[in-house]
Amino acid sequence: MNKKALLTVAASIVAVVFIPAFTFMPGEVEVGKAVPAFSLKGIDGKTYSISDFKGKVVVLEWTNPNCPYVQRVYKSGIMPGVQKKYADKVVWLTVNSTSPKHQDFEKAEDLAKQYKEWSSTFATMLLDPEGDVARMYDAKTTPHMYIIDKQGKLLYAGAIDDDPRGNKSEKTNYVDAALTSVLDGKSVSNATTRSYGCTIKYAP
Amino acid sequence: MRRRFIPFLLVFLSFQVSSQTVKGVQIVRAELISDAADFTKPFTVGIRFEIQPDWYLYWKNPGDSGLPIEVEWVLPAGWTADELRHPVPQKMAHENVVSYGYKKEVVLLTTITPKGSSGGRVKAKLDWLACEKSCVRGKAEVSLDMKNQSAGKQADAKRILDLWKGLLPLARSENPVTFQKAVASLQGAAMNIEIPFQAKQGVQIVDFFPASIKGFLIDYRTVGVKNGRIVFSGTDEGTGTGEIYLSGLLIGADGKGYECSVPVKFSSM
Numbered sequence: 322m323n324k325k326a327l328l329t330v331a332a333s334i335v336a337v338v339f340i341p342a343f344t345f346m347p348g349e350v351e352v353g354k355a356v357p358a359f360s361l362k363g364i365d366g367k368t369y370s371i372s373d374f375k376g377k378v379v380v381l382e383w384t385n386p387n388c389p390y391v392q393r394v395y396k397s398g399i400m401p402g403v404q405k406k407y408a409d410k411v412v413w414l415t416v417n418s419t420s421p422k423h424q425d426f427e428k429a430e431d432l433a434k435q436y437k438e439w440s441s442t443f444a445t446m447l448l449d450p451e452g453d454v455a456r457m458y459d460a461k462t463t464p465h466m467y468i469i470d471k472q473g474k475l476l477y478a479g480a481i482d483d484d485p486r487g488n489k490s491e492k493t494n495y496v497d498a499a500l501t502s503v504l505d506g507k508s509v510s511n512a513t514t515r516s517y518g519c520t521i522k523y524a525p
Numbered sequence: 526m527r528r529r530f531i532p533f534l535l536v537f538l539s540f541q542v543s544s545q546t547v548k549g550v551q552i553v554r555a556e557l558i559s560d561a562a563d564f565t566k567p568f569t570v571g572i573r574f575e576i577q578p579d580w581y582l583y584w585k586n587p588g589d590s591g592l593p594i595e596v597e598w599v600l601p602a603g604w605t606a607d608e609l610r611h612p613v614p615q616k617m618a619h620e621n622v623v624s625y626g627y628k629k630e631v632v633l634l635t636t637i638t639p640k641g642s643s644g645g646r647v648k649a650k651l652d653w654l655a656c657e658k659s660c661v662r663g664k665a666e667v668s669l670d671m672k673n674q675s676a677g678k679q680a681d682a683k684r685i686l687d688l689w690k691g692l693l694p695l696a697r698s699e700n701p702v703t704f705q706k707a708v709a710s711l712q713g714a715a716m717n718i719e720i721p722f723q724a725k726q727g728v729q730i731v732d733f734f735p736a737s738i739k740g741f742l743i744d745y746r747t748v749g750v751k752n753g754r755i756v757f758s759g760t761d762e763g764t765g766t767g768e769i770y771l772s773g774l775l776i777g778a779d780g781k782g783y784e785c786s787v788p789v790k791f792s793s794m
Contacts, residue, residue: 352760389654389662425659452620461589461622479742485592486652513760515742519660520590520622 350458350467352512356475359454361416363445364429369414371473378411378503380496381467382443383460385417386435387425388519391463393487395439400464400481403497404442410504415446418455420524426450452523462518466496468503476503479514543665545655552577553655557647557669558632560683564639564671570606570647571632571686572596572667580657584614584625586737586773588745591624592654594633599648603640610634612692613774613782616734623745624656625734632689644671694774694782701728702775704787712758715744720755720771720787728777733757735773750775755787 350356360370371379382400384391394400404413415436419426427435432446449455458467468477477499484492499509545553554575561568574582574594583591598606611633614625637647648668655661674682702722709718724730733755735748740761747758755771772786 387659389660423658456621459621486595513742515737517592518590519656520619520624522658523620525658 350475350478352475352478354475355473356467356469357457359457361447361449361454363447364433365445366429367445369445369447371469374412374469375473376471378471378500379469380407380411380413380500381458381469382413382415383418383455383463383465383521384415384446385419385425385463385519385522386427386432387419388463390485390518394464394481395436395441397487398440399494401440401442403481403494403500405440406497407500407504408442411500413443415441415443416449416454416460417446418449418452418460419522420452421450422524423522425522452521455521455523460516460521462516462520464518465516465521468496468499468509470503476509477512478516479511480516483514485517543651543667545661545663545665547661550577552580552657552661553582553653553663555651555663555665555667557649557667558682558685559647559669559671559674560679560686561644561671562674562679564644565642567636567638569634569686569690570637570669571634571682571689572609572649572651573630573632573685574627574653575630576628576655577657578629580655581615581617581624581626581628582631582653582655584627584734585609585611586625586735587654588624588626589622591626591656591660592652595652596633597650597652598635598637599650600637601639601645601647604645604647605638607636607638610693612689613694613776613780614734616732618746621746623748626656632685634686634689634693644673646670694784697784697786700775700783700785701725701777702730702783702785704785707787707789715758715760717747717758718756718771718789720789721753722755722775723753729779730775730783731778732776733773734776734782735771738769738771741769 358372360368362368464481466479466481467475470476479495481496482492482494495511495514502509543555544551556573557570558573559568559570576582583593585593587593596609612631614627617624617626646668648666651665653663655663702724705721705723707720709716730750733748733750735743741759743757743759749756769789771789774782775785776782
């Protein structure tokens with residue numbers, strides 16, 4: 322559907338009328354638009370800004386090692402596999418928005434150790450203990466994936482794949498497909514999908 | 526002594542309970558229940574989950590996160606199970622996420638149609654996600670030997686099944702509203718939709734719990750009932766079908782759920 326075009330909606334019993342929309346706040350990010358700026362500390366102690374990576378394709382991956390979905394996509398090799406495939410073509414940033422007040426919280430050194438054990442090849446893990454960037458990006462789950470193009474425009478938001486239960490023999494890896502399209506200069510066919518996983522662990 | 530022991534053993538083995546524990550605490554206990562004694566006609570089986578306080582399981586549409594309870598039946602040859610019937614769930618909002626699910630206890634119901642007149646063992650493979658502050662995946666196999674249930678067990682099952690049948694949503698044929706006119710607008714990439722309805726006298730509709738919509742990403746924070754309208758926003762996932770089928774539960778002020786369904790077609794100009 323052409324979202325920029327005028328839209329009509331016809332329910333089975335319905336004539337089409339346009340009225341002002343009711344209030345809707347989807348967060349500050351939107352597929353097809355520039356992403357908002359942010360700076361966060363990484364587990365290496367350095368501060369990173371999203372603007373540092375202008376000119377490069379960036380992947381943001383919301384994560385929490387104590388979430389069973391995150392554990393599954395790492396242990397099964399799904400996440401490390403796609404990270405490794407694009408390691409020299411994109412900047413892969415994981416974001417951990419788990420509050421220090423939450424029982425799932427892990428210290429930076431423990432996070433580094435865990436993801437190394439899972440053969441992750443991310444550039445760094447950003448720490449968002451207040452959850453501000455998660456709210457800004459409207460990240461809902463771990464994992465929740467975002468792909469940003471070289472100009473800083475969001476091209477994909479959603480799930481890692483179409484297999485929430487991890488039992489499909491044939492699955493579509495949305496991030497892999499989207500990155501292939503982005504790097505080939507083609508449009509992303511599934512630009513928004515329903516992410517699945519655990520909720521972001523904000524302060525209780 | 527031995528003669529007493531054998532019937533006891535038969536009753537004991539006639540049902541199988543499964544529990545999920547976290548750090549030594551049982552958080553979910555699952556079992557099959559039925560009061561059926563006549564296997565010449567269809568009968569009700571319930572999958573009962575008892576859930577530790579503060580934990581919850583998810584409805585068939587979990588909302589923004591989570592997973593619905595998945596059930597795979599293993600039945601005697603020729604027997605069939607109808608679609609699961611889910612009681613009206615609770616809506617739970619945490620930060621920017623909305624979930625639909627069950628706390629404390631839930632019984633999912635189905636009708637099983639047997640073949641022949643003798644009982645058999647009904648088995649269900651269950652897969653769920655239990656959440657509290659954190660989430661834990663649960664899997665179990667539970668079974669019930671329909672032939673060897675004690676009268677006491679059947680009476681307990683009947684009481685529980687009757688209670689949970691009363692908590693099921695009312696069928697679409699008993700829908701107490703008439704849909705009137707759908708209205709839509711775009712705000713950025715979000716499509717905002719309103720469907721006004723007229724409720725029967727004496728029925729007050731206060732909320733709407735949607736089923737998931739294929740090809741359309743619902744923003745669950747926006748879903749509800751305002752001024753006699755179902756309102757919701759979402760994003761087309763790029764399927765280009767130009768059509769969604771909105772179904773779900775209208776929720777009454779008295780907590781009752783009413784199944785409803787409205788096809789909504791879109792066209793670009």
